[in-house]
Amino acid sequence: MISTEHTDRLAAITVFGEFTLADYKEFEELVNYKIQFNGALDLLFDLREMAGFTLDVAWEEIKFSRQHAHDFRRIAVLTEDQWLTWSAWVSQLFVDAEVRVFSDESEARSWLAAGEASEAVP
Template identity: 85%
Template sequence: MINTEHTDKMVAVAVFGEFTLADYKEFEELVNYKIQFSGTVDLLFDLREMAGFTLDVAWEEIKFSRQHAHDFRRIAVLTEDQWLTWSAWVSQLFVDAEVRVFDDEGEARAWLEADAAAEAAS
């Protein structure tokens, strides 16, 4: 199950339990909408409560990342899991975005907001 929230230039997703293909499709739909109407967006993935993901989610994530390689500025990943930290690092190979892993949500949001504020001021 996922919970999503979004602002003008950011999409936040929190995953609870198993991350399924239906959940990922919901995420994709929201991100595609934001990109279409707002341009480049930032992402915040909260994976601290994720129990796992299905193989079809992994495949869909690879396809989605390749299709949207230039559509993200920054991606913040909230996790304490070393495997997910490594996975976030590998995902940088498919996207132009800067990817950082955090264990504190406030720090992750501050990083995304600081960048957005600095870019808006330029």
């Protein structure tokens, strides 16, 4: 199951339990909509409560990342799991976005907000 929140420039996704293909499709719909109407987007992935993911989610993530390689500015991943940290690093190979891993949500949100503020300065 996932929970989402979003603003014009940010999509925040929290995963609870197993991350399924249906959950990923919900995430894709939100992101595609935001990109279509607002342009490049920041992402916050909170994976601290994720119990695992299905193989089809991993495959879908690779396809989605390649399709949207230039559509993200910054991606913050919240996790304390070393495997997910490594996975976030590998994801950088598929997107132009700056990707960082955090264990503290306020630090992640501050980093994303700082990126948005620096874009606003002429």
